[in-house]
Amino acid sequence: MEVELTNLSKKFGDVVGVEALDLDIRDGEFVAFLGPSGCGKTTTLLMLAGIYRPTTGTIRFGDRIVNQLQPRDRNIGMVFQSYALYPHMTVFGNIAYPLKLKKVPRQEQQRRVEAAAETMGIAHLLDRRPGQLSGGQQQRVALGRALVKEPDILLFDEPLSNLDARLRLTMRGEIRSLQKRLGITAIYVTHDQVEALTMADRIAVMNLGRLQAFATPDDLYERPPTKFIAGFVGNPPMNFLEIEFAQENGAMQLRSESLELGLPPEFAAAAAAADGAVTFGIRPEDISLDDYGPVSGEVFVVEPLGRDDLLDIIVGTEHFLLLADPKRKSRAGDRVRLSFDMTRAHFFDPRSELALSWK
Amino acid sequence: MAAAGALTNINTDSMSGRLLLALRNGLLAALAMALLAFLFHSLLRPMIGSALVEETLTITLSRLFLVLLPIAAYLAAGTAVRNMEERHKALILALVAVTAVYALVVGAQALLGAGPFAPRPSLQFSARQTDEGILVEALEAGGAAELAGLQPGDIITAIRRDQVTLTELNQRVGLAEEDDPFRLRYIRNGEQDQLTVRAVLQTGVDNSAIVTGLVIALVIASLSIYWPGRTLPYILLAVSLLPMVVGYLWLIIATFSYRTRGILPLDGAGNIGGLTIENWGFLLGEDIAGLEFSIWQVTLNSFLLAVLMTAVVLLVSSMAGYALSRMSFAGRKFFLSFTLILHGFPAVTLLIPIFFILLNLGNLPLIGQLIGFNTLGGIALVMVAFDLPLGIWLMKGFFDHIPWDMERSALIDGASRWRVYREIVLPQIRPGLLALGIFAFIGGWNAFLIPQTYSIGAGTVNLPVFLNELIDETAPVDWNQVAAVGLFQLIPIFIFFVFAQEYLLNIYAGGTKGSS
Numbered sequence: 059m060e061v062e063l064t065n066l067s068k069k070f071g072d073v074v075g076v077e078a079l080d081l082d083i084r085d086g087e088f089v090a091f092l093g094p095s096g097c098g099k100t101t102t103l104l105m106l107a108g109i110y111r112p113t114t115g116t117i118r119f120g121d122r123i124v125n126q127l128q129p130r131d132r133n134i135g136m137v138f139q140s141y142a143l144y145p146h147m148t149v150f151g152n153i154a155y156p157l158k159l160k161k162v163p164r165q166e167q168q169r170r171v172e173a174a175a176e177t178m179g180i181a182h183l184l185d186r187r188p189g190q191l192s193g194g195q196q197q198r199v200a201l202g203r204a205l206v207k208e209p210d211i212l213l214f215d216e217p218l219s220n221l222d223a224r225l226r227l228t229m230r231g232e233i234r235s236l237q238k239r240l241g242i243t244a245i246y247v248t249h250d251q252v253e254a255l256t257m258a259d260r261i262a263v264m265n266l267g268r269l270q271a272f273a274t275p276d277d278l279y280e281r282p283p284t285k286f287i288a289g290f291v292g293n294p295p296m297n298f299l300e301i302e303f304a305q306e307n308g309a310m311q312l313r314s315e316s317l318e319l320g321l322p323p324e325f326a327a328a329a330a331a332a333d334g335a336v337t338f339g340i341r342p343e344d345i346s347l348d349d350y351g352p353v354s355g356e357v358f359v360v361e362p363l364g365r366d367d368l369l370d371i372i373v374g375t376e377h378f379l380l381l382a383d384p385k386r387k388s389r390a391g392d393r394v395r396l397s398f399d400m401t402r403a404h405f406f407d408p409r410s411e412l413a414l415s416w417k
Numbered sequence: 418m419a420a421a422g423a424l425t426n427i428n429t430d431s432m433s434g435r436l437l438l439a440l441r442n443g444l445l446a447a448l449a450m451a452l453l454a455f456l457f458h459s460l461l462r463p464m465i466g467s468a469l470v471e472e473t474l475t476i477t478l479s480r481l482f483l484v485l486l487p488i489a490a491y492l493a494a495g496t497a498v499r500n501m502e503e504r505h506k507a508l509i510l511a512l513v514a515v516t517a518v519y520a521l522v523v524g525a526q527a528l529l530g531a532g533p534f535a536p537r538p539s540l541q542f543s544a545r546q547t548d549e550g551i552l553v554e555a556l557e558a559g560g561a562a563e564l565a566g567l568q569p570g571d572i573i574t575a576i577r578r579d580q581v582t583l584t585e586l587n588q589r590v591g592l593a594e595e596d597d598p599f600r601l602r603y604i605r606n607g608e609q610d611q612l613t614v615r616a617v618l619q620t621g622v623d624n625s626a627i628v629t630g631l632v633i634a635l636v637i638a639s640l641s642i643y644w645p646g647r648t649l650p651y652i653l654l655a656v657s658l659l660p661m662v663v664g665y666l667w668l669i670i671a672t673f674s675y676r677t678r679g680i681l682p683l684d685g686a687g688n689i690g691g692l693t694i695e696n697w698g699f700l701l702g703e704d705i706a707g708l709e710f711s712i713w714q715v716t717l718n719s720f721l722l723a724v725l726m727t728a729v730v731l732l733v734s735s736m737a738g739y740a741l742s743r744m745s746f747a748g749r750k751f752f753l754s755f756t757l758i759l760h761g762f763p764a765v766t767l768l769i770p771i772f773f774i775l776l777n778l779g780n781l782p783l784i785g786q787l788i789g790f791n792t793l794g795g796i797a798l799v800m801v802a803f804d805l806p807l808g809i810w811l812m813k814g815f816f817d818h819i820p821w822d823m824e825r826s827a828l829i830d831g832a833s834r835w836r837v838y839r840e841i842v843l844p845q846i847r848p849g850l851l852a853l854g855i856f857a858f859i860g861g862w863n864a865f866l867i868p869q870t871y872s873i874g875a876g877t878v879n880l881p882v883f884l885n886e887l888i889d890e891t892a893p894v895d896w897n898q899v900a901a902v903g904l905f906q907l908i909p910i911f912i913f914f915v916f917a918q919e920y921l922l923n924i925y926a927g928g929t930k931g932s933s
Contacts, residue, residue: 107825108828109825109828109829128828128833129829130828130831132829134829136829138826139822140820140822142820142825143823144823144826144841145845146844146845146847155827155830156830156831159830160831203826207830207831213829
């Protein structure tokens with residue numbers, strides 16, 4: 059089912075939860091709402107669920123405006139971060155509850171609950187109570203309960219946050235494949251960019267109640283439209299630096315207090331026209347340790363990540379994060395030289411923080 | 418200053434260091450107590466005394482400090498070495514230190530002419546106890562007794578008309594002031610007569626007091642070393658609970674006794690024994706103290722009142738608590754603080770206005786018969802009103818602990834708000850409901866003030882009011898029967914507590930279980 063949000067706002071007294079949100083979600087699409095805590099993503103989700111009434115704007119499911127519909131009339135399934143299972147009911151009771159409320163005949167209930175439990179791999183737990191289950195099992199029960207009534211839309215509110223890292227990885231894949239198989243439109247709220255990037259067809263990045271971008275994961279990563287997104291998406295985060303441009307010997311150069319870098323020709327024209335300071339951004343993987351590189355610095359901190367070492371390098375007064383091969387056995391205090399892959403540089407207007415699309 | 422410095426920097430590794438420490442602590446404790454006594458006796462008393470004519474508190478306190486002074490000093494000395502590895506060494510140190518402290522205390526007393534060195538009132542004769550009375554054995558030459566005309570061989574039987582033994586006589590003399598008269602009744606050569614001896618203050622050292630004091634000091638020192646640790650809280654608890662335990666013990670024993678002295682059952686002749694079940698005769702509908710109530714009618718009233726209260730309090734508190742916890746509406750904050758103020762309102766102040774309200778409610782058509790003055794419904798209504806603020810706040814607290822997500826989930830699953838409340842939320846706070854229900858039931862069962870005020874006649878009297886009627890009669894009160902009725906009233910409460918302890922404790926823990 060398509061979901062369309064038009065000029066959607068939610069205010070709690072004077073506090074703005076969500077402001078002027080416009081979003082079109084296609085049928086069967088997996089959309090992630092990504093943003094830091096308090097950015098309005100859960101508020102939006104609860105408006106979709108019918109828990110919060112929007113202050114302004116409309117929510118459309120298909121061609122029906124659902125603003126005034128009660129949660130129970132929206133035919134949605136929702137999975138909460140806390141799982142929100144009913145502790146006084148068995149697993150069977152929990153999964154059957156939506157069916158019981160729909161007055162589905164008892165035998166039909168039995169059949170559908172067992173089918174859902176089978177899908178989620180919890181058929182052997184039906185007699186237990188939530189308190190007797192592990193976090194992962196509770197998560198599956200919650201998912202089973204959301205799916206059993208065959209909803210048009212599935213809502214997820216940070217469902218994997220309470221699981222351990224290993225389980226999170228498997229559940230990510232399971233949820234994704236389940237959603238594709240059933241073809242249900244899914245909206246997934248998370249503050250974990252890895253979840254958003256790996257699971258979603260499109261990501262809606264939100265900050266301070268406003269939509270920052272709505273694009274595919276690749277687009278967001280390769281062509282971040284704002285500095286906020288550039289810094290939020292990607293781990294380790296992008297390096298930022300305030301710079302100015304200067305012309306030397308006919309070539310454009312990028313300058314700050316601490317370093318000077320040559321600029322590839324595709325940026326030159328735009329850079330020459332730039333007026334004053336610009337924010338320069340470059341991802342850690344686009345800086346490399348290179349004994350013949352143009353920039354020299356000193357290793358400040360080494361964080362071994364296993365496959366890579368994350369190095370914090372001081373160049374003059376600036377810090378740069380970059381990834382290095384652990385075989386180099388870098389240590390704090392080492393003198394190193396760096397080279398920058400300037401073809402992958404990003405530039406942002408320091409005032410509006412919008413990307414300068416110079417390429 | 419140098420000496421003070423040396424005293425604070427005691428090396429506690431060596432035996433002599435330890436001893437020094439014990440001595441120092443003992444002396445400091447003694448000094449502190451002496452100062453306190455001085456403060457109360459010589460500084461505070463004159464100040465307060467100028468304002469109040471009769472003021473005994475400061476005197477009592479200053480004496481108490483003086484009496485406790487040596488004990489505190491011994492304990493301080495003993496505990497200073499208590500934590501030593503070798504107990505016998507600690508004991509030796511403690512004994513030495515305490516003896517030293519004792520010597521100092523006695524020395525101070527000798528200097529001040531206090532304690533065993535103080536002049537003591539005496540009648541100046543020696544005597545011994547015989548079957549007939551106190552046999553005078555010898556008189557001090559020129560002493561008070563001789564001057565008064567007492568002779569050896571006289572047998573003292575009484576002071577005025579009070580029979581005395583030698584011990585009692587000595588006690589009374591010990592408390593006397595100089596020149597206090599003692600009119601002694603005595604038998605000389607078979608003739609009874611009396612004479613007055615005036616007490617004189619006699620100086621001298623009371624050696625037996627000094628020896629006794631030393632023995633006490635040494636015993637305290639040994640105890641302070643060998644007393645097992647961490648028993649103090651239990652001792653304090655046991656001591657402070659003792660009056661209650663004795664009270665309940667008496668209650669139970671009294672119900673099965675003809676009469677009691679202390680907590681001992683006595684029969685008619687005053688010997689221990691005389692157990693009976695007569696006091697429980699009221700259960701069979703026997704006439705009680707001339708009152709025309711059947712105990713079963715009264716019990717039924719109590720029960721109805723308790724059940725009615727429980728039902729209404731539970732229903733209203735849980736729904737109001739839910740609304741206050743979960744919904745936002747105009748006046749919510751005001752309502753919350755207002756109920757809290759109501760909770761602090763003493764019921765007594767409202768007795769008379771409520772009486773008029775009940776009278777008027779009684780005039781309502783139809784329901785007036787149920788909730789007016791002198792109806793169980795009216796009494797229950799008032800009791801419920803006084804109980805609701807607490808109930809609402811308790812319930813709100815329990816609802817506050819239920820995660821919002823659980824309700825949202827149920828709403829999305831397709832339940833209506835009412836159904837969510839009934840099927841999802843209420844089961845989560847079952848411990849709270851049970852606890853509040855039990856409190857309401859006990860409150861209704863034990864209710865006295867309001868039923869007493871708004872009920873007349875057998876139709877509405879409940880057990881506590883009935884119990885009061887038993888005592889109110891002008892005829893002599895049969896306390897054993899009162900005890901039996903009281904115990905009868907306690908039975909349901911007792912059963913409740915046995916089964917519901919866990920939930921009652923839960924209400925103070927305030928949490929819900931199993932919120933996942």
